Amino acid sequence: MISAESCPIPISDYPEVTMAHGGGGKLMHDLISRMMYRVFSNPILDAQHDGAILKIDGGRLAFATDSHVITPLFFPGGDIGYLSIYGTVNDLAMCGAKPEWLSASFILEEGLPMETLWRVVQSMGEAAKRTGVAIVTGDTKVVDRGKGDGIYINTAGVGVVPDGVEISPSRVREGDAVILSGDIGRHGIAIMAIREGIDFQTVIQSDLAPLDGIVSELLEADLDIHCLRDLTRGGLSSGLNEIASAGKVSINIKENLIPVREDVLGACEILGFDPLYVANEGRFVAILPSENAEKALDILHKHEDGRQAIIIGHVTEAQYANVIMESSIGAERIVDMMSGEQLPRIC
Amino acid sequence: MKYVSEYRDRAAAEEYAERIRQLVSREWTIMEVCGGQTHSILKYGIDQLLPEKVSLIHGPGCPVCVTPIELIDQAIEIAGKKDVILCSFGDMLRVPGSVQDLIGVRASGHDVRIVYSPIDAVKIAAQNPMKQVVFFGVGFETTAPVTAAAIIQAAHLDLNNFYMLVSHVLVPPAIKAVLSSPGCRVQGFLAAGHVCSIMGYIEYEPIAKKYNVPIVVTGFEPLDILEGIHMCLKQLEEGKAEVSNQYMRSVRRSGNPEAIEMMREVFEVTDRKWRGIGAIPESGLGLKKKYMKFDAAERFGVSEHSVEESGDCISGQVLTGEKKPDECPAFGGKCTPEHPLGALMVSSEGACAAYYRYRYRLTRSNR
Numbered sequence: 001m002i003s004a005e006s007c008p009i010p011i012s013d014y015p016e017v018t019m020a021h022g023g024g025g026k027l028m029h030d031l032i033s034r035m036m037y038r039v040f041s042n043p044i045l046d047a048q049h050d051g052a053i054l055k056i057d058g059g060r061l062a063f064a065t066d067s068h069v070i071t072p073l074f075f076p077g078g079d080i081g082y083l084s085i086y087g088t089v090n091d092l093a094m095c096g097a098k099p100e101w102l103s104a105s106f107i108l109e110e111g112l113p114m115e116t117l118w119r120v121v122q123s124m125g126e127a128a129k130r131t132g133v134a135i136v137t138g139d140t141k142v143v144d145r146g147k148g149d150g151i152y153i154n155t156a157g158v159g160v161v162p163d164g165v166e167i168s169p170s171r172v173r174e175g176d177a178v179i180l181s182g183d184i185g186r187h188g189i190a191i192m193a194i195r196e197g198i199d200f201q202t203v204i205q206s207d208l209a210p211l212d213g214i215v216s217e218l219l220e221a222d223l224d225i226h227c228l229r230d231l232t233r234g235g236l237s238s239g240l241n242e243i244a245s246a247g248k249v250s251i252n253i254k255e256n257l258i259p260v261r262e263d264v265l266g267a268c269e270i271l272g273f274d275p276l277y278v279a280n281e282g283r284f285v286a287i288l289p290s291e292n293a294e295k296a297l298d299i300l301h302k303h304e305d306g307r308q309a310i311i312i313g314h315v316t317e318a319q320y321a322n323v324i325m326e327s328s329i330g331a332e333r334i335v336d337m338m339s340g341e342q343l344p345r346i347c
Numbered sequence: 348m349k350y351v352s353e354y355r356d357r358a359a360a361e362e363y364a365e366r367i368r369q370l371v372s373r374e375w376t377i378m379e380v381c382g383g384q385t386h387s388i389l390k391y392g393i394d395q396l397l398p399e400k401v402s403l404i405h406g407p408g409c410p411v412c413v414t415p416i417e418l419i420d421q422a423i424e425i426a427g428k429k430d431v432i433l434c435s436f437g438d439m440l441r442v443p444g445s446v447q448d449l450i451g452v453r454a455s456g457h458d459v460r461i462v463y464s465p466i467d468a469v470k471i472a473a474q475n476p477m478k479q480v481v482f483f484g485v486g487f488e489t490t491a492p493v494t495a496a497a498i499i500q501a502a503h504l505d506l507n508n509f510y511m512l513v514s515h516v517l518v519p520p521a522i523k524a525v526l527s528s529p530g531c532r533v534q535g536f537l538a539a540g541h542v543c544s545i546m547g548y549i550e551y552e553p554i555a556k557k558y559n560v561p562i563v564v565t566g567f568e569p570l571d572i573l574e575g576i577h578m579c580l581k582q583l584e585e586g587k588a589e590v591s592n593q594y595m596r597s598v599r600r601s602g603n604p605e606a607i608e609m610m611r612e613v614f615e616v617t618d619r620k621w622r623g624i625g626a627i628p629e630s631g632l633g634l635k636k637k638y639m640k641f642d643a644a645e646r647f648g649v650s651e652h653s654v655e656e657s658g659d660c661i662s663g664q665v666l667t668g669e670k671k672p673d674e675c676p677a678f679g680g681k682c683t684p685e686h687p688l689g690a691l692m693v694s695s696e697g698a699c700a701a702y703y704r705y706r707y708r709l710t711r712s713n714r
Binding site for chain 1: 351355356357360361389390391392393395396438450451453454455463569684685695703704705706707
């Protein structure tokens with residue numbers, strides 16, 4: 001009986017939830033694997049994909065969910081409304097599915113201006129229209145003033161996986177090419193700049209974008225794509241570490257090949273952040289046989305959000321670490337999964 | 348990026364590495380004092396470009412790492428009091444005190460905030476007159492002038508709800524402590540460029556002379572560090588022991604006089620305990636008498652106590668360069684960034700954290 005078990009995360013670790021438990025790094029993964037996976041374990045969940053793949057008579061559905069708790073609600077390049085739709089759409093796209101139906105649940109804080117809510121709802125409508133999904137069910141709750149951050153939105157979505165498409169970390173093979181769809185770190189730095197009131201001279205726009213269109217073109221081109229992963233919290237490092245770990249392989253990348261905009265790099269330098277660990281909302285990695293990589297790049301380069309797509313490395317047999325990077329000066333280092341949350345350093 | 352990418356250029360790095368290889372005729376041991384440099388060395392793999400004859404020892408220049416555990420406990424105690432807002436730099440929040448860290452204090456409902464400058468803490472105090480705002484001021488000479496500026500501003504605004512828990516430390520006494528320790532193997536130093544951009548390097552000249560060691564003021568980018576190492580080795584090979592300046596784009600011999608003046612106005616030199624090392628005479632800064640009304644320890648009457656640190660942690664030997672992080676039996680097992688036994692595993696600039704993050708070899712069994 002579950003209730004008879006002691007808490008699987010020893011009290012000495014952290015007796016209470018900290019922000020780092022939601023930061024997309026190792027602490028969050030430990031929490032999920034030691035609590036959620038342990039109690040909820042089943043073959044579908046255990047596949048550890050961005051969403052669940054459900055086999056139904058004659059086909060497969062992908063099912064994913066995402067909660068959005070962002071401050072500020074509006075930021076350069078988007079808002080919580082767009083984010084709540086694209087977040088789930090992207091998770092479905094990463095399963096190789098065509099997103100079809102979404103739910104939307106709102107937790108609103110007493111005192112939230114109606115005007116703000118209206119703007120967010122309109123953004124969600126626009127985002128749904130742009131990605132061709134229908135918001136088919138939902139829920140609204142209000143909490144006391146001071147007990148929420150204005151608006152929290154949860155969305156869940158269902159998509160249809162086309163026949164023949166099989167996207168999973170377990171399909172990743174030695175020699176596969178690793179494609180990154182564009183420059184990294186913009187969403188995280190855009191949010192950080194506003195939240196902390198840091199003026200970086202230029203306004204850095206979030207990279208927030210729906211990825212369903214670009215992914216469906218890749219899938220239609222019959223390139224035998226083995227794995228897809230959108231890079232959200234925890235950045236490129238977490239995405240690659242998750243794939244390597246689940247696929248029981250290593251991934252070798254080169255620092256010089258990873259696109260980072262100058263203003264993002266500058267902001268990272270000031271804050272003491274590593275762009276590899278900064279959040280994105282419109283970037284993904286695609287892993288596929290090397291011989292098909294150039295064709296994939298041709299497709300990506302035609303898209304607004306894939307113009308800077310580039311092969312950043314390749315898959316090798318499992319080595320001493322999940323992700324190994326050749327540094328800009330030609331030496332070798334490990335790219336570890338982020339530990340907790342990135343904290344600005346002293347000097 | 349201007350002033351960044353050109354200092355990370357691969358061809359130029361290889362050229363420096365080649366020059367170093369050609370220069371070196373025997374074994375040399377150099378200490379980079381600053382944690383920022385340690386971080387760069389491991390992040391970019393600078394040591395992998397050096398000949399085997401050259402060893403780098405990672406020095407005690409990580410302010411988070413050397414802040415005494417008792418002081419962290421005091422910060423935690425203050426943060427837990429009613430109507431207190433405790434502000435500090437981000438990486439201070441994860442440093443374990445004897446029972447918990449500041450992140451844990453925040454999780455249990457107290458107001459602990461990350462600020463980018465002590466001046467922000469003064470602003471918070473001005474905006475929240477009903478709260479007691481405490482800034483936990485740690486760091487070397489690099490951050491001390493801003494801390495001093497915050498005190499001056501608080502005095503100017505006549506704030507009665509702003510306090511500071513001060514634990515500033517100074518680099519030259521630490522270098523002297525390393526050189527005086529019996530097992531010292533260090534033959535040359537890379538001094539911290541940022542510290543010297545404030546303080547200049549006049550105070551390093553008598554140290555170089557007395558202990559007969561070259562000291563090279565060095566920056567933080569890969570090419571800075573390679574050039575600094577080259578300059579240091581050149582002196583060693585030629586039998587010289589002078590202070591030279593690699594980081595000329597930021598550092599003048601006499602430093603930044605305005606910043607130094609501000610520090611002198613607010614602080615006086617005191618003895619200070621360093622975590623992992625022990626007490627070093629005249630190695631820290633404390634508030635002068637005229638600014639004691641801003642002293643948080645006095646205002647909140649925090650308890651004086653002494654803490655026995657984990658016996659498994661060898662951070663003292665790592666800080667003085669006697670051992671490398673991965674020579675510690677707890678490294679990567681009992682002690683990880685998620686569950687650090689000592690401060691060197693916490694801060695991104697701590698040598699143990701840098702080793703773990705960039706070098707730790709996973710074995711098959713724990714994959």
